[in-house]
Amino acid sequence: MKSPKDGVQSVSRALILLQELARSDDGLRVSDLARTTGLAVSTAHRLLTTLEQHGFAQFEPETTLWHVGREAYAVGSAFGRRRNFVAPALPFLKRLRDVTRETANLGILDGNQLVTISQVESREIMRAISNPGGQVPVFCSGMGKAIVATWTDEDIKALAERAGLPPMTSKSLRSMDEVFVDIHRTRERGYALDDEEHVTGLRCVAAEVWSPQGEAVCAISVSGLAARLTDARLDSIGQQIRKAANELTQQLGGTPQNHSR
Amino acid sequence: MKSPKDGVQSVSRALILLQELARSDDGLRVSDLARTTGLAVSTAHRLLTTLEQHGFAQFEPETTLWHVGREAYAVGSAFGRRRNFVAPALPFLKRLRDVTRETANLGILDGNQLVTISQVESREIMRAISNPGGQVPVFCSGMGKAIVATWTDEDIKALAERAGLPPMTSKSLRSMDEVFVDIHRTRERGYALDDEEHVTGLRCVAAEVWSPQGEAVCAISVSGLAARLTDARLDSIGQQIRKAANELTQQLGGTPQNHSR
DNA sequence: CTCGTGTTTTCCACATTGTGAAAAACCTTT
DNA sequence: AAAGGTTTTTCACAATGTGGAAAACACGAG
CATH class of the missing domain: 3.30.450.40 (GAF domain)
Known part of the structure; x- marks a missing residue:
């Protein structure tokens, strides 16, 4: 079951979450993300908060929805700059x-x-x-x-x-x-x-x-x-x-x- | 030494690498990244390849330089779209x-x-x-x-x-x-x-x-x-x-x- | 007001997973 | 051919990430 060449599991999962977030225009809830990515809710939550700490994801408390964060934008635009x-x-x-x-x-x-x-x-x-x-x-x-x-x-x-x-x-x-x-x-x-x-x-x-x-x-x-x-x-x-x-x-x-x- | 609240270590590190990549206009080498981020070279390399598998980083074999990848751009522009x-x-x-x-x-x-x-x-x-x-x-x-x-x-x-x-x-x-x-x-x-x-x-x-x-x-x-x-x-x-x-x-x-x- | 159902968030014991030193495989350069 | 500089791969170890379950919320309905 363990595939040695998939890279770092937690990082992979975090990136998949990001892509999932990007797919949605008006935000997603933790539980939705967990379901669509097949992760345990607690795991998804942990990864999301990590992303948030670095500004790559954004959480709206009033609506409890997750969005892509500004830092993702900043990093992404470096790609365009190049x-x-x-x-x-x-x-x-x-x-x-x-x-x-x-x-x-x-x-x-x-x-x-x-x-x-x-x-x-x-x-x-x-x-x-x-x-x-x-x-x-x-x-x-x-x-x-x-x-x-x-x-x-x-x-x-x-x-x-x-x-x-x-x-x-x-x-x-x-x-x-x-x-x-x-x-x-x-x-x-x-x-x-x-x-x-x-x-x-x-x-x-x-x-x-x-x-x-x-x-x-x-x-x-x-x-x-x-x-x-x-x-x-x-x-x-x-x-x-x-x-x-x-x-x-x-x-x-x-x-x-x-x-x- | 273990701080329970800094999120997932490997994900944090990967994100820091991404930000570092974004900072540079013309690419960085693994060893440079390792030094500036304080990671072991092998660790940096492992994280980078993981990022690459998902398109968030890009590796130029001929010059052995790392860049921000297209997927980072795609995800980032979702922020702008919102x-x-x-x-x-x-x-x-x-x-x-x-x-x-x-x-x-x-x-x-x-x-x-x-x-x-x-x-x-x-x-x-x-x-x-x-x-x-x-x-x-x-x-x-x-x-x-x-x-x-x-x-x-x-x-x-x-x-x-x-x-x-x-x-x-x-x-x-x-x-x-x-x-x-x-x-x-x-x-x-x-x-x-x-x-x-x-x-x-x-x-x-x-x-x-x-x-x-x-x-x-x-x-x-x-x-x-x-x-x-x-x-x-x-x-x-x-x-x-x-x-x-x-x-x-x-x-x-x-x-x-x-x-x- | 209290209960019920949907959340999000925290906790924790366990072993899976990520780690970094070191060695191997590559390059250029001398 | 040997010597430095890389990038990769390997591997034994335990630190780290995991997910189930429980706690903390938040809302609506009765």
Whole structure:
């Protein structure tokens, strides 16, 4: 009967209680919890009070109902804080790589730069262009523009002023006007485009991913040689990225917002 | 040595490990955790694997680091769900963030502490100050004071005695007299102010939100560097928060009461 | 007011369960 | 190949968690 590999019994039970609590919206009584988890009432009670002492559970004396506590919230939100979208994003990146045969990327905004967090490489000959961890000026990056396009115009302006518009190539956006034209097109299209604005010969199509808070947290993109990412393919790829970004958003517990503002 | 009333030892320890994990943004090793919590390495390891089996902790083999797991997030968000004003509040927070360009927060009173439930970050460079789930002594917090100002003087006194007046900074309220002076000003103004009373260099403007039962259930606030939240801007921002809080109240089916009592 | 039935909470003897020292299995690094 | 640093596993022991039963509440009905 004793299974050596189930971990610590009492801890397991306490966690199961927590999950049970989370399942219910308006609280549970000790005896209910004991029944649904198959524990003795006294045991359930003991575990619950332990959880309560640490703030993971909350007891309402007037109604004698148990709820999930603030500390559970605090600890849980640490999970959200962490860049934990990289793992769930991987399958999506892989699929994008497979259908487009180009490199797929995941990036976040860090300060004034866009940094590539994760990347699934194309299998073509010319592939690794920007390596993971690499930083790119926001407005020279498809992913950067995808994220920024969800912001208000004032915020975008402020960021552009802070970050500047370094001319990486001859096609880089050079003026505030050009930026806003591009952002508008991005919002209309539903995906962002970097047409050799960062590196000559390199194109990139990107869409943003939303957090449960309703903010654009990161973006995914497909990048490859302009010679291969032809105008003809561009929109089809754009749609696919948009779709993948929405699905990833959903999986992260967010809802895709509308791009237009 | 055996203290009968500290609950179940192993569960306590597991929870402490979780909190420790939450504290760190980029993961911890077993041995670090063991040291900081004072547990034997093997014990820590056993507890962690138990947490992992239930998804509350996450282990990255390649880097041998432990993180908070998805299940902790799932359970924690049940806490937010119960406080069902967090979703409707989001648009208001976003708007506040957009017009003030500072961080907007939503907080509730939990026991003697004010806990930040939700937050929409400013896009300026210096932003994340307190993370969601964080706790602050009531009287060092704009949101805390906004809520408390709706109470009777006796209730306030009782709370202050229970919770104490921890001097977080040199500007923190230190005496019952100072508390009541501040509360009076808050009631007159219609919004509460935290002028570097929690963290030096940080200001915060807040107003309370009413439930249909006619109780102040939560508060919203805007916080930012004192250097940016200048005296000149303060009143204008205060008015805007007051307005947003009233609108949110309305949307929740409550009616904004009058602050004076 | 008293009894009855539903709770939650406390107690306690017992052995199941969790414990930590130490050893084993892994890694990198030199 | 050896030396430090890890993470895992093992194991003998007793401290720790267990659940039945009893006590303390809380409410409604008679």
